[in-house]
Amino acid sequence: MDNEYIEGLRKKVKKALAADKNRYRHTLGVADTAACLAMRYGVDVQRAYVAGLLHDCAKCVPDSSKITECEVYGLVITPYERKSPYLLHAKLGAEYAKRLYGIEDPEICSAIAFHTTGKPNMTRLEEIIFLADYIEPRRNQASDLPKVREEAFVDIQRAIFTVTADTLAYLKEKGKMIDPMTEQTYRYYADLFDPNGKEQKS
Ligand code: DGI
Ligand code: FE
Ligand code: FE
Numbered sequence: 001m002d003n004e005y006i007e008g009l010r011k012k013v014k015k016a017l018a019a020d021k022n023r024y025r026h027t028l029g030v031a032d033t034a035a036c037l038a039m040r041y042g043v044d045v046q047r048a049y050v051a052g053l054l055h056d057c058a059k060c061v062p063d064s065s066k067i068t069e070c071e072v073y074g075l076v077i078t079p080y081e082r083k084s085p086y087l088l089h090a091k092l093g094a095e096y097a098k099r100l101y102g103i104e105d106p107e108i109c110s111a112i113a114f115h116t117t118g119k120p121n122m123t124r125l126e127e128i129i130f131l132a133d134y135i136e137p138r139r140n141q142a143s144d145l146p147k148v149r150e151e152a153f154v155d156i157q158r159a160i161f162t163v164t165a166d167t168l169a170y171l172k173e174k175g176k177m178i179d180p181m182t183e184q185t186y187r188y189y190a191d192l193f194d195p196n197g198k199e200q201k202s
Pocket of ligand 1: 026027056059084088094115116117133176177178179180182183
């Protein structure tokens with residue numbers, strides 16, 4: 001991947017996100033943050049940057065079209081995704097990366113597909129995108145951001161444990177539907193740090 005190629009992707013994603021200026025700025029923040037985390041954890045910096053650049057590329061598609069397009073592409077839509085179709089921007093984004101942006105690297109695509117819910121035992125690149133999305137510099141809502149930003153560069157898996165615990169608490173407080181994958185991600189990362197708590201939790 002040379003700089004010219006990445007610049008082409010950047011321009012294309014800017015157009016795809018034109019309906020929401022903040023989304024493009026967020027996207028650049030995620031790409032830069034992912035690149036920094038890649039440096040820290042010995043992951044290819046350009047792969048991380050490109051995955052960050054494309055992670056929300058399907059975000060501006062209306063929810064009803066997200067469902068239709070996933071069906072056209074033959075992607076499985078879970079009952080949870082039908083109830084909260086915005087979750088599908090991750091899965092559909094991975095498909096766009098392949099089909100519209102010519103990304104052939106399956107790990108970049110799966111990092112995009114799982115950036116919202118995470119999944120158990122993510123690869124380092126998947127972990128980086130999941131976390132970069134939460135901590136990029138323009139994020140300012142979550143109360144634990146200073147702690148997570150610090151943890152991210154010390155122990156990325158511990159940072160994911162913190163993020164998933166907070167996200168679950170947030171979703172419960174708001175009475176939102178919790179995708180089983182979000183729950184499974186939390187359990188996997190929680191168990192890395194508190195294996196004895198496993199039986200109590202389940
Ligand atoms: O697309 P972004 O806004 O940049 O970030 P994202 O793709 O991580 O989406 C974040 C939102 O997704 C945040 O409000 C929490 C929500 N989310 C994460 N897991 C679940 C979820 N929402 C529901 N309903 N269920 C989940 O399991
Ligand atoms: Fe997203
Ligand atoms: Fe995002």
